[in-house]
Amino acid sequence: MDKIKDTRSFMRITxxxxxxxxxxIMAIYAISGVLLIYRDTDFLKKxxxxxxxxxxxxxxxxxxxxLKIKNFEIEKKEGxxxxxxxxxxNAATGQAKYTKKELPFVLDKMTKLHKSQSKDTLSPLxxxxxxxxxxxxxxxxxxxxxxxxxxxxxxxxxxxxxxISVILVFI
Numbered sequence: 001m002d003k004i005k006d007t008r009s010f011m012r013i014t015x016x017x018x019x020x021x022x023x024x025i026m027a028i029y030a031i032s033g034v035l036l037i038y039r040d041t042d043f044l045k046k047x048x049x050x051x052x053x054x055x056x057x058x059x060x061x062x063x064x065x066x067l068k069i070k071n072f073e074i075e076k077k078e079g080x081x082x083x084x085x086x087x088x089x090n091a092a093t094g095q096a097k098y099t100k101k102e103l104p105f106v107l108d109k110m111t112k113l114h115k116s117q118s119k120d121t122l123s124p125l126x127x128x129x130x131x132x133x134x135x136x137x138x139x140x141x142x143x144x145x146x147x148x149x150x151x152x153x154x155x156x157x158x159x160x161x162x163x164i165s166v167i168l169v170f171i
Contacts, residue, residue, distance in 0.1 A: 011142035014135070022132050029129065032110035035103065039111070045101040050087075056094040063089055067096060 035044070054066050064072025069086060076083040080092035087098025102108060116122040144151040 008142045011139040015139040015143070018132060018135065022129070025125075025129060028110055029113060032107070032113055035107060035111055036114055042101055044107060045103055047099050047101050049097075049099050051095070051097045053094050054089075054096050057091050058089070063096075067098060069098075069100070 055062075058066060060072065060074050063074075063082070063084075064070075067086075067089075069084075072084065074082055074084050080090050082089045082091055084098070086100065087096065089096045089098075103111065113122060113126065116126055140154075141151075144154065
């Protein structure tokens with residue numbers, strides 16, 4: 001019985017203080033996650049005018065990749081001047097003039113939290129965040145006595161949440 005009480009006490013205390021520690025990180029992830037939902041819109045984005053010299057005579061795919069424009073498509077060619085939705089590119093000189101809509105600097109940095117890969121400097125923070133969230137899931141089952149009404153009701157809510165998530169993932 002002491003072992004169960006010790007485990008329950010450890011889980012509750014660790015859950016509490018890790019939760020306080022993670023509060024700021026979770027707020028940033030929550031805000032940036034909501035922003036990413038609307039990344040296909042212009043919500044909070046500002047228009048930046050870009051004028052830069054790049055390689056000459058690029059093809060459509062290479063040009064889109066170089067300018068980092070998704071779904072890049074050439075609309076019209078007039079001699080060396082290539083026109084696309086966001087601007088123009090002179091194939092002879094390599095001069096590209098275009099506009100790009102981007103989130104403000106701070107919000108853009110926040111959304112990069114969700115996009116990092118194992119090679120990025122943010123990957124340890126993302127892994128830590130993921131492990132902490134998983135710990136919160138597991139430790140939450142030690143918050144209440146297993147015989148209590150709140151625990152039994154909590155199990156039903158956890159199962160409902162799991163089922164709804166699985167259904168939405170497969171829709």
